[in-house]
Amino acid sequence: MNDTTINSSQLGANSLVERAKRNQHRFWAFSGLIFLVIGFSLASPNFFQTSNIISILQATSVNGVLAIAATLVIITAGIDLSVGTLMTFCAVVAGVLLTNLGLPMYIGIPGALLSGFLAGALSGFFVAKLNIPPFIATLGMMLVYKGLSLAICGGRPIYFNDTEGFVDISTGSIIGHIIPAFPIPNGVLILFLVAIFASFILTRTILGRFIFALGSNEEALRLSGVNTDRWKIVVYSLAGGICAIAGILLASRINSAQPAIGQGYELDAIAAVVIGGTSLSGGKGTMLGTIIGALIISVVANGLRILSVPQEWQIVVTGSIIILAVYADQLRRGKT
Amino acid sequence: MNDTTINSSQLGANSLVERAKRNQHRFWAFSGLIFLVIGFSLASPNFFQTSNIISILQATSVNGVLAIAATLVIITAGIDLSVGTLMTFCAVVAGVLLTNLGLPMYIGIPGALLSGFLAGALSGFFVAKLNIPPFIATLGMMLVYKGLSLAICGGRPIYFNDTEGFVDISTGSIIGHIIPAFPIPNGVLILFLVAIFASFILTRTILGRFIFALGSNEEALRLSGVNTDRWKIVVYSLAGGICAIAGILLASRINSAQPAIGQGYELDAIAAVVIGGTSLSGGKGTMLGTIIGALIISVVANGLRILSVPQEWQIVVTGSIIILAVYADQLRRGKT
C-alpha cells in the first residue's frame, strides 16, 4: 500500500495548507483592517481616540447585524436583498405595538422579532417551496416591506417617546457602567452578542451544518433524506429575526421608526459580507469575517470623513475597496 | 441500433415540446401584458388612449435599453449592478463633451458611447481576468461611476441648451412626421432598434453563440479552445455601450445630465429581465422577453397611477408582481 501512504501524506499536507489558507484569509482581512486603522491614525490625530473608535463601533452596529443576517443566507448560496426594508418594517411593527397600541416592551420587542421571523419565513417559503430564485424573491419582498412600512405609518415616523428605556436599548451603555473609561454602547454589545450567537449556530449546530451543506450541494443534502425546504425556510426566518434586531437597534438609536429608511442598506450589508471573505456562490463563510468586513466599511467611511475627503470621492474609494478586497481574496486563493 | 433510433425520436419529440415551451413562455409573458392592458383599460377610460400609450412607451425606453444591456450579461450567468450609474456617467461624459467643451454632436455622442464601452470593458476585465464575481465587480463599479459623475459635475446638472437638436434624439418623432396620428418619440424607436440589434447579436452572430455558451458551461467553452476571457470582456463592453445609449436617451429626454440619478435603476432593469423569462443562472433568455418585461413594469406603474392607487400600495403591488411573474414562469417550466 505504498501509494496510499504517499497519497495520504500529500493529502495531509494539502489539508494543512488549506487550513492555513483559511486562517490566512481572516488574517488578511484583519490585517487590512489594522492597516486602515494605522493609516488613518497617522493621517489624522483625531482618528484614533476612544470616542471616535466608539463612534465607529456604533456606526457598525446596524449594518453589522444586517450583514450577519445576510451572511447566513449567502452561505446557503442565496441572497437577501430585503434585509434593509425588512429592518424598517420590523421597526415600524415595534412602533405600532409600543406607541400606537401602547403595549409594554416585553410584548412589543418580541412582537417585532416575531414579525421579522415570519417575514423571513415568507421569503424562505417563496425560495424553498415556490422555487423562486432568492434574488427575485427578496427583491420583490424588499419592495413589499417598503410599501407596507409607508402604508402602516401613513407616511410619518412613529416615535418611541412614551416607551421608557427604549432609547437605551441601543445607546445606553451597560459596559460603561462597569468600565467608565469604555462607554461602549449597548448597540455594539448587541452586535457582538448576535455575532457570537450566529457563529455558534453556524459552527456548532445542526442548522449550521445544513446551512453550509445547502450552499455546497443542496441536492446531495436533499437526497440524504434531509428536508431541505424546511431548513431553508428556517434559515430565512432566522435571518429575518436578525433583521428585526437591527430594526430595533436602529429605531432605538433614532428614537423613531422612520418608514422611508432602509432601501440601500442591503448593499452595504452584502458588501460587508463579501469583504469578509464569504463567497456569493455559497458553502463558505465566517461571522468573524463579516464583522471585520463591516468594520472595514465603517472605518473607511469615518476615516475619509475625518480626512475631509469630498463625499463623491468617498463613494469612489468605497467602491474600489469592495473590488480590491475581493481581488485580494482571489489572489490569496490562487484563483487568478 | 434499435434503442438509439427510438431514443432519438423521443428526443425529437422532447425537443419539439421544449421549443413549444420556449415559445409558450413568451406567449405567456405576452398574455400577461395583454391581460394587464385590458384590465387597466376596463378600469379607467383614461388608460387606453394614444397619448397615454405613448407615455408608457416613452417611460419604457430608458429602462428597456438598460434591461437589454442587463440581459446580455445575465445570459452569460453574470449580473450587472452598474447599469444605472454607468448610464448616468455616460450622460455626464456627453455633457462634458457637448456643453463644457462645446464639441459638436457627431463627436460628443460617439464619445459618450465610447466611454460606456470602455467602462464596460473595465468591469469585464475585473470579471474575466481578475476573477472577481460579477455581483461584486459591478457593485463596486456602481459606486465608482456614481462618485465620478458627482465629482465631474461638481454636484450640479449639466444642461444641453447649447446643443441644438439634442433633445430631439429622444423626444422628437420621426415616425410622427410620417404618420402624424402616432407621434411615437424617437426614444421608443431607438429602444426597438437596440432590441433588434441585440436580438440579432444574440441569435445570429458568434458573439451571441458564445454568450449563451458562457452561461451554459463556461469551462466547456474554454475547453473548446475559445478565449472565454476575451469574449466576456466583449460582452461587458457591449453592455456598457448600450448603457451609454440609455444615458443619451435619458439626457436628451431631461435635457440635462443629472449626476444624482442612476442608482436603483439597475433593479428595475433586472426585474424586467427576469419578468421576461431570462434566468439569472444564465444560458437562457430572449430580447423579446426583456422588452415585454420592461413594458409590464411600465404598464403596471402607469396603470396604478391612472387608477390613483396610493403610492405605497403601488410599491407593494410592483414587488408582488415581480414574485408572481417568476412564480408563473416556474410553474410553466414544471419546476414546482
Add this chain to the structure above:
Amino acid sequence: AEDKPYIALVSKGFQHQFWQAVKIGAEQAAEELGAEVTFEGPDGEGAVDRQMDMISAAIAKKPTAIGIAAIDSQATVPLLKTAQKDGIPVIAFDSGVASDIPLTTASTDNLASAALAADKLAELIGGSGQVAIVSFDQTSQTGIERRDGFVNQIEAAHGDVEIVAIEYGGGDHLKSAEITKTLLQAYPDLKGIFGTNEGSAIGVAIGKKESSSDVVVVGYDSGKAQTDAVRDGTIAGAITQNPVGIGYEVVKAGIAASKGEKLEPHIDTGFYWYDKSNIDDPTIQAVLYD
C-alpha cells in the same frame, strides 16, 4: 366623483415627512373645498425622468388642475406645455419652473431662509468660529439653495465664521448622525452645525447627543423629533417653512384657476425661526407638523 374637481399633485419626493406634510395640507384643502387630490413623487433622489412619467400619467387623468414641484426646472417644461394645450391649469410649488406656464408658485424662499439660519447660528456661537453643514443632497434645487443661502450669508456678513465642511447624508437620520459624529471628531473646535432638512437636523442632533458635544445645532423644518430636540435644547433653533400651507395653497390655487380666477404670480408661504422661546406661540404652532 365625476363632478368633483380633481387636483393631481406631483412632488419631488414622497417618503420624507416634509412631503407628507404638504400632502396633508393638500388633503385639508381638498376636504374643505370639496375636491379630490392625489399626491405622488419619486422616491429616489433627483429621479427627473421618473417624475416626468408621473406627470404624464397625471395629465392622462385629465385633472381639474395639476400641481408640480419640479425636480429640474427645465426638464418638465415640454410636459407642462402638453398640460397647457389640454387646458389644464398648472400650479408650481416648492420651487419654480423655468417657464411662464405655471399660473402661480407656492414656495418658501430657500435662499433667504437659509440666510436667516446663518445669521442665527453666527449669533449663537458668538460671531466667530468653525461651523459645518450637513445637507441632504448636493444636486436638488432645494439642497443647493439651502446650502448656498447659508454659505453666502456667512461669507457676506460673518467674516469670523469659517465653514469647514459640507457633507451630505441623503436626509437619512442614521447616516447624518454618523457624519456629525465624524465631523465633531475631525474638528474638535467645531462650534456650530446646520442641518438643512428634517432628516439631516435630527441626524445632527443624534450625533451631537451620542458624542456628548455641546456644539450649537441649527435645524430646518419640524417634525416631532426636531421640535422635541428644540425644546430640550439639543437643537438651538430651526427654520420652519409651512409645508401644510404649501399643500393647502396649491389646491386652493388650482381650484381657483379652474374657475378662471386671476392668481398672484407668487404665493410666499413664508418661513419662521423658532426656538425654545417661541415654539409654543400660536403662529409657530400653526406651521409646525409632527
Add this chain to the structure above:
Amino acid sequence: MNILVDMSGIEKHFPGVHALKSVQFELREGEVHALMGENGAGKSTLMKILSGVYTRDGGSVQVMGQDVDFAGPREAQDAGVGIIHQELSLMNDLTVAQNIFIGREPRNFLGILDEVLLNKNAKDIFEKMNVGMDVGAEVGTMTIAKQQMVEIAKALSYNSKILIMDEPTAALNDTEIQELFRIIDQLKADGVGIVYISHKMDEIKQISDRVTVMRDGEFVGVRDSKDTSIEDIISMMVGRDLELETEQKPDTSDNMTALEVKNLNRGKFVKNVSFSLKKGEILGFAGLMGAGRTEVARVIFGADRLESGEIFIDGEQKFIDTPSKAVEAGIGYLSEDRKHFGLVLGMDVRTNISLASIARFGSSLGILNEAKISKTATDFISKLDIRTPSEKQEVKLLSGGNQQKVVIAKWLLRDCDILIFDEPTRGVDVGAKSEIYKILRDLAASGKAIIVISSELPEILRLSHRIAVMCEGNLTGFLPANSSQEEIMRLATATMQSSNNKNNQISEMSS
C-alpha cells in the same frame, strides 16, 4: 510506423499534490493505446497536458516530431490533438450541432452564422458514426449516453490525427460501445492514433494494441496488449495481485418481503413497474442506458414525484413524496452521480458520513457533539478501509473509489433496511470495485434488502441473487442469478409486443 506523440519526463504539481512524476508516453500512428491506472493515478492529468488544458511543469512533448508547448486547447486542436474529456463538458442550453461546432461556426460572407450548414455538418458526422441524433435538440434535455455520443462526435469533427478518449464508455451501453469500437477501428484504418482510458478491463483487451500503466503519478510500464493478460495489467496497476473471489449465493426466497411496489408510474420512464424485494436479497436491475432504472429508484425514494402506484414496506403501505420520508421509512438511495447527488464535495469526510444521520449527533437544542461525529467517522473509515489522511479531509480530494465508499458509509450509518445502489462502481478502479462488492455482500448477509442498478452485465451477474430487467420504462422480466448475458440482453431490448410474456414471467417468478 510513425510516432505521433512522444512525451517524456513529464512533471506536474498541483497545490499539495505531485500528480505526475517524470512520466513517459508514446503514441504511434494507427494504434489504440490504452492508458491504465487506479483512480487518481494521473491519467487524465497527463492527457490534459497533451491536449493543452494544463501546462507541464517539466519534461518534453513532441507531436509528430515537433517540440510543442501548447498554451491552450485551441493550439492543441490546431496541432491535431483532440480530446473527449472524462467529465462531460457540454453546454446544456445549446443544441447538439451548436455544441459540436462551438467556436468554429460556419458563417456567411457577412459574418452571420449559417445555422442550416451547421446542422447539415453535424448530421453528416452522426451519419458517418451511424448514430441517430436530433442535431437541433438541446443537449441538456438528453440522456447522459446521448451526451457522450455528442462529445465523441465533437472530438471526431476536428479530424484530429491524435484522439484522446478519457473514459468514453463510462455512460454507454453495450450496443453503443460496440458502435464506438467500430468507429475506432475506422479511425485506426485512417492512421489516427487513439489514447484510450477506461476502467473496463474487457474493453482494453478487445480494442487496444498497447497498454501503458501508471501508478501514483508514475510510469509503471508499457506492454503489447496481445501478450499481456488482464491479471498482469491489474497487478501493474495496483502493485499487488487481486484474487477474484467466487461466492455461493444464498437462497433468499423464504425471507420476509422488505419492499413491495405495485404499478408505479411516472412519465414514460416508469410504466406499471411492480416488484418485491426480500430481506437479505440483492436484486440486480439490468437494462440499457435510459431504460428507466434510475427513475424507478428515484420515484421509490421520493426524489421525483410518483404519478400513481403503491409502495409497501414490511407489508405496510407508505406514502413517499420526499427523500426525507423515504429515509424515515428505512430506504436509502446511493445516486449514480455521486459528485452531484451523493456528496457535498466541499465538506469533509466526517460531515458527509454524518449528513443523513445528523440528528443522532445533536442535542435536543440541535447542538452537535463533534467528538462523537469524528469517532463515528473514524470507525467507518477503518471499517470500509477508506483511504484518507483523516476524517477531516475534504471529500473532493479523495479518489473516486474512496468517495464512493464515503457515500456507502453515510448510508451504513443511517442503517436503512432497504438500500438502492445506482451504478455503485461507475468510474471506480478495479481494486476498489471488489471492495465495494464485498461490502454489498456483507450487507445482504446481515439481512438488508438491496437493489443494485448497473449497466455492466458482469457486475449484475456477479452480485445479484435475482435480476430484474427494464426496457423503455417497463419491467420486462425477472431472471435467476445464473442467467446468461444473452438472456438479459433479450429482455433489455424486448419491446412492447412481448408484454404478454412479461406478465407470464412475472407471475412465474412470484409464484
